[in-house]
Amino acid sequence: MTTLGLIGYGAIARDIVSAFPPDAVDWLMLLREGASPELPANVSVVARIEQLIEAKPLAVVEAASQGAVATYIPALLEAGIPTVVASVGALADATLHARIAAAGRSGGARLILPAGALGGLDYLRAIAALPDARVRYTSRKPPTAWEAELASLGLSAERDAVTLFEGTPAEAASAYPKNLNAAFAVALAVGAEKVTVRVIADPKATGNSHEIEAESAAGTALFSMVNAPSPGNPKTSALTALSLVAALRDLLDMDLLDMGGRR
Numbered sequence: 315m316t317t318l319g320l321i322g323y324g325a326i327a328r329d330i331v332s333a334f335p336p337d338a339v340d341w342l343m344l345l346r347e348g349a350s351p352e353l354p355a356n357v358s359v360v361a362r363i364e365q366l367i368e369a370k371p372l373a374v375v376e377a378a379s380q381g382a383v384a385t386y387i388p389a390l391l392e393a394g395i396p397t398v399v400a401s402v403g404a405l406a407d408a409t410l411h412a413r414i415a416a417a418g419r420s421g422g423a424r425l426i427l428p429a430g431a432l433g434g435l436d437y438l439r440a441i442a443a444l445p446d447a448r449v450r451y452t453s454r455k456p457p458t459a460w461e462a463e464l465a466s467l468g469l470s471a472e473r474d475a476v477t478l479f480e481g482t483p484a485e486a487a488s489a490y491p492k493n494l495n496a497a498f499a500v501a502l503a504v505g506a507e508k509v510t511v512r513v514i515a516d517p518k519a520t521g522n523s524h525e526i527e528a529e530s531a532a533g534t535a536l537f538s539m540v541n542a543p544s545p546g547n548p549k550t551s552a553l554t555a556l557s558l559v560a561a562l563r564d565l566l567d568m569d570l571l572d573m574g575g576r577r
């Protein structure tokens with residue numbers, strides 16, 4: 315049995331737990347105080363980060379919120395526990411980013427930032443070295459993913475698309491912590507100063523779509539993803555949990571776990 319940790323038990327976390335055979339992994343789940351969801355038999359709850367650290371999981375996955383990254387990830391890395399983070403937009407806070415990097419160095423633990431809802435980040439990492447590289451990232455989701463934001467602006471996107479935001483990846487990730495982590499994943503890959511972000515609530519969107527347009531001395535590229543929303547959360551692409559599972563399997567060298575032919 316392998317012990318793994320998980321922070322949060324929402325749409326992504328549920329998909330991650332069900333991606334592993336129940337007899338291969340013991341999950342230790344850090345939940346908010348008072349939360350008591352129904353849990354599978356191989357999942358137990360811990361109330362404090364210290365308990366998670368004491369249990370020495372092989373790795374911990376954050377699938378909760380940017381706030382959870384700030385609260386828990388430095389301590390996990392300092393304790394030498396490799397950590398996979400979904401809420402990568404938390405790193406838009408430069409002070410937190412530096413603190414997390416220092417914690418990783420001091421504990422000798424890796425911080426894994428998966429591609430999440432996106433693809434094409436290898437291309438962006440390659441052109442990061444080119445000073446003229448420019449990238450435009452567009453997030454386009456149906457109005458159901460933006461209900462609260464549209465209501466607070468007194469807007470409706472039932473008939474026509476509404477551009478909710480244009481700006482930098484750090485602004486986007488901070489303004490929309492539940493929707494724009496992907497914008498900051500683009501920034502981490504190519505360099506924040508090279509990226510502009512657009513956010514569109516679009517009644518014609520058939521899924522959570524992400525467009526990455528890149529231009530540099532190396533050429534031009536267009537990556538377009540139309541992701542099915544997670545059944546548990548319309549803001550979240552179902553692809554994200556798959557990406558985190560793949561990152562976890564790479565990290566652990568999954569010969570450790572018998573994936574029952576599902577590799």
Ligand SMILES: NC(=O)C1=CN([C@@H]2O[C@H](COP(=O)(O)OP(=O)(O)OC[C@H]3O[C@@H](n4cnc5c(N)ncnc54)[C@H](OP(=O)(O)O)[C@@H]3O)[C@@H](O)[C@H]2O)C=CC1
Binds near residue numbers: 380400401494
């Ligand atoms: N990198 C990427 O490409 C993507 C990243 N994400 C990010 O991944 C994260 C998880 O997404 P998803 O599963 O869809 O979200 P959900 O809202 O479905 O689930 C998150 C769960 O974590 C809990 N939680 C939040 N903060 C804490 C905390 N500090 N301690 C313990 N539990 C906490 C929430 O509780 P409560 O409801 O009480 O707050 C909720 O139960 C989000 O931050 C999301 O924005 C999502 C999609 C793509």
Ligand SMILES: O=C([O-])CC(=O)C(=O)O
Binds near residue numbers: 494550551552
């Ligand atoms: O899952 C998505 O489509 C993107 C998302 O929510 C995020 O980046 O936070």
